[in-house]
Amino acid sequence: MDIAATSPVPIRTKVIAQIVLGVVMVASWEAAAVWFIDPFWIGKPSAIAARLWTEFVDGDMIGHTGITLFHAVTGLVLSLVIGVPIGVLFALRPFVADTVEPYFLGFYSLPRVALAPLFILWFGIGSISKIMMAFSMVVFIVILNTHEGLRGVDRDLVDMLKSMRAKRLYMLRKVLLPSIVPWVFASVRIGVGLALVGAVIGELLGANRGLGWYVEHSAGRVDIIGVFSGLVVLAVLGMALNEVVKAIESRFTEGRY
Amino acid sequence: MKIAIDMDSGLLTGDGSTIVAAANPAERATAELSRVHMSFDGRMEILQDINFVLREGEFLSIVGPSGCGKSTILRLISNLLAPTRGDVKTFGPDGSAAHVGFMFQRDALLPWADVNTNIAVGLECAGVPKEKHAARIAELLTLLGLSEFGGYYPRALSGGMRQRVALGRLLAYDPDVMLMDEPFGALDAQTKILLGYELMRIWTTHRKSVVFVTHDIEEAIGLSDRIIVMSARPGRIKSEYHVNLPRPRDLRGVRKMPEFHQLSEKIWNDIVDRV
Incomplete structure (x- = not known):
């Protein structure tokens, strides 16, 4: 999906530039921590790397990462499973969509962070409250994107099938659902980050494991290196998930949409 | 209104509001529009008193200025739209509604x-x-x-x-009836002619009823048995011509025939409203 026809950058050049940028950023951080600012405030990449090494090898960082990943991905998948059918319903039944819209947008505007204490009250401090947090962050976007995607379905395709007396279910399977695939992927791309945010917020407020808990726990002990270690893992996790989504998306859509 | 038969060019021209017999009236009808009116929102009138019968195996073209409701006629025949007034019927081989297929x-x-x-x-x-x-x-x-x-x-x-x-x-x-809505309209001139040849070759063997909408008069003459000329909005049938050029046709060859030019001239005059 190129917005303008700019000359494509070779993939190798792109990757090298990305690595260079990363190295420059980490090096500046390290330099700042050594010469300008007390690492108590901004951490220090070398110390963080050392901490991550011990935490991954001897500690339970893999466990924390796994549980956060589980919360985020489960919430994301759940919001697809529930959000896509609701989006389809909204598109097929405009009356339902119009009726629900103001309330829907009301819920959408609520800062979901504010719901976290409620979710912990309702669903406990186990995984369910975190999954629900991730879900509540993503589901609205899935619904809105699905709805929007279906409104943009090519009329000619629908008319073509209608003129051939295609059944409703056939229409759904052949035209409506395939045509929202790019929209669903778009919501997944946005949703990956949001699902992580949701999971971590849940873990920050009440949990005994997960990266959110790890960050909160470290902060409680004024362990800045620990806080930054948790944040680094979260950032890397977000980047990795994004790459996975991109790979899946191009597998499904390349040359077709 | 009088119906004139031009013996030299073998063309039949008739008043649009009367149903004029097709080239071979012996063939059964596959679609029939009678006294069809169409308006959107009850105000904007798209079609006015459209009457015609499509015969089995007939290649019928509809030409006219843009916005004259040509495409709307196809949507009526395919049952994607219902007429505001009047009847649109299609007939399959067993007498039930015909199967129609669309090409856009x-x-x-x-x-x-x-x-x-x-x-x-x-x-x-x-x-x-x-x-x-x-x-x-x-x-x-x-x-x-x-x-x-x-x-x-x-x-x-x-x-x-x-x-x-x-x-x-x-x-x-x-399908029993093929509806083609400017199917070659977005193609370059050569591809258009080449696909026209293909269409002729295939149509000659299958002999489906075709309603072909175009604004290209020469394309319409080359392909059709009969041409309906529409006037601008509200769309009415202005005139109707039978194309008695021999088949199978050489789409480029027929363009050199005097009959082709006469007919093309008449249709053009109808469309720009000159006598």
Whole structure:
């Protein structure tokens, strides 16, 4: 999906530039921590790397990462499973969509962070409250994107099938659902980050494991290196998930949409 | 209004509001529009008193200025729209409503499905049993010169090839009436003529009823048995011409015939409203 026809950058050049940028950023951080600012405030990449090494090898960082990943991905998948059918319903039944819209947008505007204490009250401090947090962050976007995607379905395709007396279910399977695939992927791309945010917020407020808990726990002990270690893992996790989504998306859509 | 028969050029011109007999009135009707009026929102009048009968195996073109409701007529015949007043009927071989198939200016292929799957849509809608699909698809691809391209996605094909696939899907559905809404309108001049040849070749063997909408007068004369000329909004049938050029036609050859030019001139004058 190129917005303008700019000359494509070779993939190798792109990757090298990305690595260079990363190295420059980490090096500046390290330099700042050594010469300008007390690492108590901004951490220090070398110390963080050392901490991550011990935490991954001897500690339970893999466990924390796994549980956060589980919360985020489960919430994301759940919001697809529930959000896509609701989006389809909204598109097929405009009356339902119009009726629900103001309330829907009301819920959408609520800062979901504010719901976290409620979710912990309702669903406990186990995984369910975190999954629900991730879900509540993503589901609205899935619904809105699905709805929007279906409104943009090519009329000619629908008319073509209608003129051939295609059944409703056939229409759904052949035209409506395939045509929202790019929209669903778009919501997944946005949703990956949001699902992580949701999971971590849940873990920050009440949990005994997960990266959110790890960050909160470290902060409680004024362990800045620990806080930054948790944040680094979260950032890397977000980047990795994004790459996975991109790979899946191009597998499904390349040359077709 | 009088009906004049021009013996020299073998053309029949008639008053648009009367139903004029088709080239071969012995053939049964496959579609019939009687006293059809169409308006949107109860105000904007699109069509006014449209009457005509489409005969089996007839190639009928509708020409007229843009916005005259040509495409609306196709949508009425295909039952995508209902007329505000009047009757639109279609007749299949068994007397029930005809199966109609559409071809648009834009190919309307499923972009997420390869050529084979797109053609299979026609077969599936026609209820052709699954085990017969592969053979039928191969046959159609050969017919359209697309044998190598079954596994290609539409995006990888040229405009002309995509319209061939759309034609393949239409033939796969095997409708009683083929509705073509400027199917070659977006193609360059050469591709347009080449696809016209293809269409003629295929139509000559299948002899489906066709309603072909175009604003290209010469294309209409080359392809058709009969041409309906529409006036600008509200769309009315202004005149009707039978094209008695010999078949099979050489689409480029007929353009050199004097009859072709006479007819082209008359239709052009009708459209720009000159006498």
